[in-house]
Every structure is written in C-alpha cells, then in structure tokens.
Amino acid sequence: MRIDLHAHSTASDGTDTPAELVRAAAAAGLDVVALTDHDTVAGHAEAIAAATAGLTVVPGMELSCRLDGIGMHMLAYLFDPEEPELARERELVRDDRTPRAQAMIAKLRGLGVDVTWEQVSRIAAGGSVGRPHIATALVELGVVPTVSDAFTPDWLADGGRAYAEKHELDPFEAVRLVKAAGGVTVFAHPAAVKRGRCVPESAIAELAAAGLDGIEVDHMDHDDATRARLRGLAGDLGLLVTGSSDYHGSRKTCRLGDYTTDPEVYGEITRRAAGAFPVPGAGGDTRA
Template sequence: MPYSLSGVGHNGFEKADLHIHTKCSDGVFTPEEIVLKAKKAGLKAISITDHDSVSGIDKAKPLAIQHGIELINGVEMSSTYQDHDIHILGYFFDHKNPELQRYLDHCRQLRTNRAERMVQKLAKMGVKIEIEQIILKAQNGSVGRPHIAAVLQDGGFVRSFSEAFSKYLGSHSPAYVKSIETHPAEIIRLLNEASGLSFLAHPGQNVPDEILRQLITFGLDGIEIIHPSHDVYKQNYYREIANEYFLLFSGGSDYHGLKDQEEDHFGQTTIPYEWVTKMKSRIVTV
C-alpha cells in the first residue's frame, strides 16, 4: 500500500519525520523548538538532519527524552558526483566520532569559503552584500544559500527567497558556486565508520537514474522515498528501486520553517515508524 504524504495509513500507524533542519544550519527554529513541535504533532521519532552539522543533536536530546520523543542522530552531508550535487542523509551514527567531527569542522570552513565566493560574484553584478551579514544570519551555524537569500531580501535586492534562488543562487543562476566537492563514496565511508546508515536524499530533485544506480554501488543503505518533492509516482518508483537492491526506505518533511517556501505543515509529511524499526535491524553492532 503506498503511503500518502500525510503519513496516515489505514491503521493510524505511529509516525516519524527523519528530515528536519534547525538554526544549526539553515532552518528557522532551534533544536529545542523542533522537539516541542514534534510533540505537538504527535510524532514518535524525529531526526534533526542539519547540513554538514551535528551540533543540534545534543541541544535537542534532553528535551526529547523529557517529552518521550525518540531522537535519531542525523545529518545531511553534501557531496558532488559527475557535476551533480548529491546529498547523503546519515542516521544512527556516533556523532562524537573523531574523524566525522574533523570532517564536519572542515565542511564548516568550506561552506564559509563558498559563501565568500558567492558574495564576490554578486558584487560583480552590482549586488553588494557583506559576508559578515551572512555569518550573522547563520548564528554560528552551518552557512548555506538560504542565509545569503535572507540577506538579499533584507537588502531589498529580491522580494522573496524563491526570487533569490531563481535570480542569483540556484544551481543554474549566475552567482552559484558548487557545493562541497567530496566524493559521495567518502561520505558513505565516514558514516559507515561512525556506525551509521547512509541514505540518498530527495533523488527525484536532482539525481538521474544512471547516477542513482552508480551511487548504490558505493554502499548506500537506503533511499529517501517520502519527500515533499516526490509525488506518489516518484514515491512508488524509488520504492521499487530500493526493493530491487534490498535497500531501506526513509523520508521526511525536509522542514526548514521558511514561511516563503513552505506553509507550516510540520507533522504532515511523515513516514511510518516501522521504517525506523527496519533501519535499526540493519545497524551492525560491534
């Protein structure tokens, strides 16, 4: 039976959302606020998957325990393969793993460097903003394009986030600079070494089939099936591919809390908790 984006099956199953962003990357809400929203939405489990950052996990954990919400260690890591930005979602890993920590610290610097290069490109177009404004928007979190978009909006250069991306920051727009160029196989290895699982994020957005099948050979554990950009056809399509390769299913809302991009439908785009149970059964314990 295909699960709807509402996450409500015939039996009113327990729900989880394993794709959520906070202020620790490019989300609007703090990790603690996300936990409270999850409680209100009746979610059994959540994963905070900030971009190249795990700093939200320890902030959310005490409140999650207090409210009986299962908090699964998560992250969304950037990579590049054959000129495509590939995002890998990691789950159940040891977020204090030293090698992973070192790599994420390195990513933090790369993200700031990328923002600086985009600021330089914008300046050449007569759009003058400062890197300091962007870092301030990020509030010591992982710097991303939404922070640049927010500064452009504040400065009156664009009317909305979507205009900022279509006019300047999107992957085919003039101020775009490639994301972190780590090979996805290296990301999968890092997560594996930290005892975690790796999933391909929102393949329907940006991953051609031939590349998807190559990524699977690098050792992916699963595919994100449920995502706001996946209609029922895409959900079923990626489910079939996952089944073909004996891969796990995941999914979630990819929630940022950005009013311009999404209504506050938190708790609507979910997965059945049984998918989480299957993920746990795949974890190798030493």
C-alpha cells in the same frame, strides 16, 4: 506512530533552535524526529536535552556531496559522532562554507545586489552558513519574493550566476565513512529537479551496491509520479524508503510531519545502526 527523519535547526540553516525544533515536533504530534543539520552535529546535545516524554530524537546529519559535478545530499543517521575520519571530513565541509558564502556574496555584489557578509552572518546567527542564509538576505533586500526563488540560475542554483563551489564529499566516500562510523545512509530528495540537475538512476544503483541503505521518496520536492518511480526503483535495488518534511522552520513552507517514514522502515534503520542510538525523551526542557 509518526516519524519525521529530516529536519534542520539553527545549527545549520533552520530558523528554530534545536530545543525549539524538538518542542515543535512534540506539538505536531510526532513520535520520532531526526535532527539532520548540514555537515554538523552541533545541535544534537541541545535537542536531546529538550526531548519531552513521548518523543524520541534521532541524531543525524545531512552531508554535502557532489558526483560528476552534480550536487546531492546524503542523510546519515545514528553514527558515532566521535569517529575521527568522518568527523574530520564533516569539519572540512563545514569550514569551507564561510569562504564559499563570501565568494557568493562577492558575485552578488558584482551583479549589483547590495548584500553584505554582516547581513548574512546575522541571518545565520552562529549556525553553519549556507545558501539559504544568502537567499534570506535576498528576500530581505527585495531581490526575490521567497527563499525558493533565489535557487534559480539567475542567482544561487548550482551553476547560477552567483554560485560558488565548496568542499563536498564524493557520495561513495560518504557512504563508506558513515558505515565505518556505525551509521545508516539515505540519499536525500534524489529527484528534486526544482533544485537543479539530479544524479541518474544508474548512479543510485551503484550507490546501493556500495552500501547505500535507502532513498528519501516522500518529500515535498517529489510529485506523485516521481514518488511512484522512486518507490519502484527502491524495490528493485533493495533500498529502504523514507519520507520526511525537510523542515527548516520559517525559512521554508514545509511543516514538521508533512511527510513521514513507515515505522517498519524506522525499525530497520535502528537495527542496522551501531554507532549511536535513538534517545527517548524523559521530560526534557519545557521552557517556552
């Protein structure tokens, strides 16, 4: 059983529509895929409708959080999307993405980069706008060779020359909100040092005590030594260990199913959830 619990569509900063992502997951031989767009559930209905027989879709989301000035992401699975407190907070985070992007564009223009809101908006194509869309614009303009190269102190990394803050949740509040909505929480790529500063392991222990369910260990931004260390930490703290591709379509080099989650861990996630349920495909939308 092949399970990928972290993937993005055009509802946020991926390049595949939710339906295209689901079809790609089936073509990649996955049995389960989670749609975890940033701060939105807008793609869930389309993904579920497109699920083909043999593929299960897990409704999820990746919440933007910040702890002591350090950005981090919290994966949320199988929560009630209508729970009002969580819905209100995710909308605050999502709605602040546009003014934040406009502020970063202004900073880039001040640095001599001829990027425009119209260009970034075109790239986002109606999705929840984020830094990867601005990074794609920098690639189009020849400023950087790849999207990853835009996430440096020179450009869009946390604290970088063109960085701007947005509304983000305290991770302890994120855990509380998701749990209150019947969901399960997993700290995404907790040691992805290439993205910038990471929260200390002491903070992960505090989050575990506050109800965090797991950490994403097997991820393209963790080397072998980091995975081994995180797996040991998860064992010490009683946390679930997940593995996922963090697929963004053509915007990143990772492929669906590059890293996967153990079926027993997936089973435990579904047992803990009370807000929503995985949706097995029943034929789905097979249009090309």
